[in-house]
Amino acid sequence: MRRGLLSLAWGSAQASASLTLASAAWLVSGLTASPLINSLLPVLATAAALLPLPQQPLLGSLLQLLATLLLLAIGLHRHNLDPATATASATGAASAAVGGGAVLPLALALLAVLLFGLGLQIGQLPLQRFLVGVQGISMRRLRSGSELGALLGHLLTALLFPIGKAVLQFSQALVLLLPLLPAALLSRRPGHRHLPTRSGPDLASAASSTALTASAATAVAASTAVAAAAGANPGGSVSLNWRCCLQGILFGSLFGLLPLWVRQLGGGSCFDFGMVLTAYGLGRLLAAAGPAGSLPSPPALVATAALAGPWRLHPARGLPYLLLAFTLAGTQWLPGWGSLVLFLPMGGLAALSDARLVATLDTHPDDSATDEPLRWQTLARSSGVGALAGSLLMGGTAQLLGLPLALPLQVLAFAAAAVPLSLAGRRRGLA
Template sequence: MLAWGSAQASTSLTLAAAAWMVSGLSPSPLVNSMLPALVTLPVLLPLIHRPLAGVILQLLAVLVLLGLGVGTSPAVGAPTPELSIPVLLAMASVLAVAVGAQMTVLPVQRTLLAVHQLPMGQLRRVGEFGALLGHGLTALLFPIGRALLQFSQALVLLLPALPLARQARGEARRQAAGAGAPPAPVPFSWRCAMQGVLFGGLFGLLPLWVRQVEAGTCLDFGLVLAAYGLGRCLGGDWGLAWWPMARQLVGTRREGAFRYLVMALLLGATRWLPGWGSLLLFLPMGGLAQASDLDQVRGLTDLGDEPLSWQSLARSGAIGGLIGSLAMGLVAQLLGLPVALPLQLGLFIGAALVLPPRP
């Protein structure tokens, strides 16, 4: 479990640090929105599940990012609108990290579930806490050693995954030798895809927004991600303390739409509250996002398989996230970055209005 959580921390730290690096290398919203699109792209590809090769690929990609961190430390340098060589290398490394993680995650999860007899809920919570740790380290390490320290620590956090990946490789070979029927195809869910559009657009331009519009630092960016991640950890199966009251008010069939409306209000309030007040609003946003994920999975009752339901959420959400991040980046590129937040508010409100009640 420690190795699994450490790997998730390494991935979240790597991706957040790379996103901040690219936001300093290029002020283009379209270029920056391509980064989360590259992260979600491997979920849609028919990759071979090779856990050990996946971890090694991630290690090599982090080494490349570490080299870029050495070249851009202590300052990122003057931003340029074109696709420079460092930006292209950073984007290729992010894609390699995402591909490696996708090659690794399913065999490792199956090993932890089957061999170590860990429940899916516990596995999910450890992953959430690992991502929270990675985002916290993104904020805390940058003031000390900037990108150099961020990527070096991401490399260290990924090393414990090597023995786990070797065990998962052996378990995958044993399962393949005794495999019978092919695995069931992952179905598409338009509700999950719509949610992916919303969150893909929101987080696609977040580092550039913090840097340019809010004049913030990587510490601010990392704390925003950490607050959101903490909200997800606290808001999952336990739920928010006030949510049963809201459920009685709107009914269980409309609570999904009501969540989007509340998230729109919280997102809009971040522009009015100063400093820490704005940061703290990402706590309930993370809790609502986690509750929405759980609601989406529980709504896929026709699948009758919880792991398959989570795969449907991941794949359908990835399709939506890919569309949302690129569309928001293109709009911000054409109309300017300040229009991104009002447009994002409109999307959340529109989703709350048009989302039909759950059957």
């Protein structure tokens, strides 16, 4: 198979994942308005990345297909409901409690998300290794496909719902997932199995200026990146970093309840929700396309932190989080499309904070400072743990105090986190 076709197939699969998970998040928010139950969705999608599961690309793809088919069946069931009920579920406010008729669809939707997360965890990392290590696709090209695919998936989330509701969303997600199946079959050949995380200087140099993970526009979409990059590492374990965990808590708590915020507080539709994700993803994409030299190299940052001494403040590191707090608050001050536009710089700031954390991560003592894939895996795994905790924390808080109070608390959390994330730690924790 030609590299161009494989790159397109990879991007198509990322579009399918973001479309499936974002559409599932909107579907669940229509079945129940309970913040705690809604916060379970990113938890179920992300938790699989924390389990020691086997790496089987074909099995992973089949699990994703099964999960999408299950979500499609739920969409068909909702479509066949009484028109008034279906319309209220699609555009209006869902009831705070789960009605008797929604218990089974809700349980099946959560199960489908869990299966989809398992499929990502089992299949995406070996597929990445196969595409980069065997097919010779550059990491920059693979990452561009991931970013563009995720952006396309979120745009389709917005555009397809007004036309055909969840049925069209999940059926299109199925179509987008199919092109990667031949690559999954090809990677099962004996000579292509158990590829190491680092396959010599070529892979390391190809990865030196890019990332292993796709963009994370929501905590749900973040699970795509976590599952893709935080899998089993045959060459060594992937450690956790507390700064990456803290950042994961911030974004997990924010995006875990985003569908409810759009639906309940903003009175928006799935189109609005999808456009918010698209603006955020576009911001990440534009930031990732910026000049590679805009961030200092890891050795330079390590030396700077060493001169500053342990646990000294580096205000520039905390600035993105203060700006995120300001822009998040601004979404409540500006009406309509004005608040939507603010998610564009939010995506850029999130990508900048990711890059700075990765640039300053120190890995195991026997690893080179240029082992960027391992640092991105550390970010992905640590952020996944944090996102899991943050989503549950904000969901429980909103359940107790009410959804309107959750957003001001989120703004305060971003502002407060700027202080610990500005610290220059000791040798292992300079991020």
